Amino acid sequence: MSQTSNPRRVKPTEARAKLVSIRISPYKLNLVAQSIRGLKVQRALNELEFSHKRIAGDVRKALYSAISNAENNHNLDIDNLFVAEAYVGKNIVMKRFASRARGRSSRILKPFSELTIVVRELGQEAA
Template structure:
């Protein structure tokens, strides 16, 4: 059994948002999360706004929450934020059954995912 691992401690220039039990597979969600990693916060929001993927709406909400956390809870400059980390984890899997021929059943799995977005403030350039 053992102890639960300690949560990651955020630096002073970071803010985090987490969404649990998103009704999509981790593989599909990771495609969207991958597309915003390393981007500036406003560019990432634009990319998610115009993405054709259904789950991009949920990812956009989580990113907006992380930006709001950075601004209100950590007093970070919104204009200098970028997506430092965006990672996906597995959550529960609902199992359902579908009747098939000759009295058999087909198993249907409906996966859920967790999403964590961490935004970080870029250090000021020497010229500023």
């Protein structure tokens, strides 16, 4: 017997994209995610295009991926999409050591993050 398919984790009017193992702290990534939360997709892309943050390019790629998923996999209209959710989670932390004075060492933490973007269609036909 074959395995039953898993139910969708998002609603029929939603699509999502997830980036895992992004080499930046969750705090810094969340600053960029906050700037696009709740915006229409085109406005969010413009916001990321002109952002001075280094990670904005990767977030922009993830948003494009969510838009493509909405269009190709779920047949949603691109013009009616907005960023419903953009949330950040912690991932692994690389631990490194740096030499200090008098033969001591100190710990350097290099955190990784993950980003999930959910786009939703708005309008009467979606409701």
